[in-house]
Amino acid sequence: MSENIVWHNTSVSHAERTQLNGHKPAILWYTGLSGSGKSTIANAVDRKLYERGCHTYLLDGDNVRHGLNKDLGFGDNDRVENIRRITEVANLFADAGLIVGTAFISPFKEDRAQARALAGERFIEVFVDTPIEICEQRDPKGLYKKARAGEIGNFTGISSPYEAPESAEVHLRTAEMSVEQAAQVVVDYLLS
Ligand SMILES: Nc1ncnc2c1ncn2[C@@H]1O[C@H](COP(=O)(O)OP(=O)(O)OP(=O)(O)O)[C@@H](O)[C@H]1O
Ligand SMILES: [Mg+2]
Incomplete structure (x- = not known):
């Protein structure tokens, strides 16, 4: 990094933004x-x-890959860079006072730990825990079918590992609950 880059303090404080919004980011x-x-x-x-x-904003996998991260692929290094950029962007939105949702597979523990370290106490990990057999039955994008046919490499759960969180703040077992129930659990956690 250049020695000539200096952090600039902003005149509107984070506390002021939070007060204006009426909720924490x-x-x-x-x-x-x-x-x-x-x-x-x-x-x-x-x-x-x-x-x-x-005040909220959602960063979703596919959408981000259309723009900010369109130069990245799905190999291990690119996945790490994908998560790093997302974390930085999520942090900026949170600094602006928003409740930011990020919906990425984020399969590696180390990357999630890095995101947590960067985000601090505002980080809430939500483990969407669904057995792979059910994900494969749902297959909303037809990706499992393609992965099984060998048409997609580095597919999480099939040809690339998923490292499940051990102590996520919120653990949703979606095979046992509706979308509505799962969403309510998250909102209750956040606003409790
Ligand atoms: N209890 C449930 N909770 C969440 N989704 C459910 C549930 N029951 C059924 N579904 C269905 O499962 C599918 C989940 O797809 P979704 O695109 O949300 O997954 P994703 O985790 O975002 O996958 P990707 O990483 O590929 O983007 C949807 O079609 C949804 O309607
Ligand atoms: Mg998705």
Whole structure:
């Protein structure tokens, strides 16, 4: 990094932004296999929070890969860089006072730990825990079918590992609950 880059303090403080919004910022970091329900639940949570007057924003896997991270692939190094950039962006939104949802598979413990370290106490890990057999039955994007046919390499759960969280703040077993119930658990945790 250049020696000539100097951090600039802003005149509106973080505390002032929080007061104006009427709620604390947070980063809801959803993690889970493809098809586990991250996007579905994150959107349901976002809607509930919006209806309560919270200021929110959602960063979702595919959408981010269309823009900010369109130069990245799915190899291990690119996945790490994908998560690093997302964390930085989520942190900026949270600094602006928003409740940010991030819906990425984020399969590696180390990357989630890095995100947590960068985000601090506002980081809430939400484990969307769905057995792979159920994800594969749901297969909303037809990706498991392609991965089984060998058409997609580095597919999490099949040809690339998923390292499940051991102590996520919120643990959703989606095989045993509806989308609505799962979203309510997240909102209750956040606003309790
Ligand atoms: N209890 C549940 N919770 C969440 N999703 C459910 C549940 N029951 C069924 N589903 C369905 O499972 C699918 C989950 O797909 P979704 O796109 O949300 O997964 P994802 O984790 O975002 O996957 P990807 O990593 O590929 O983006 C949806 O079609 C959703 O309707
Ligand atoms: Mg998704």
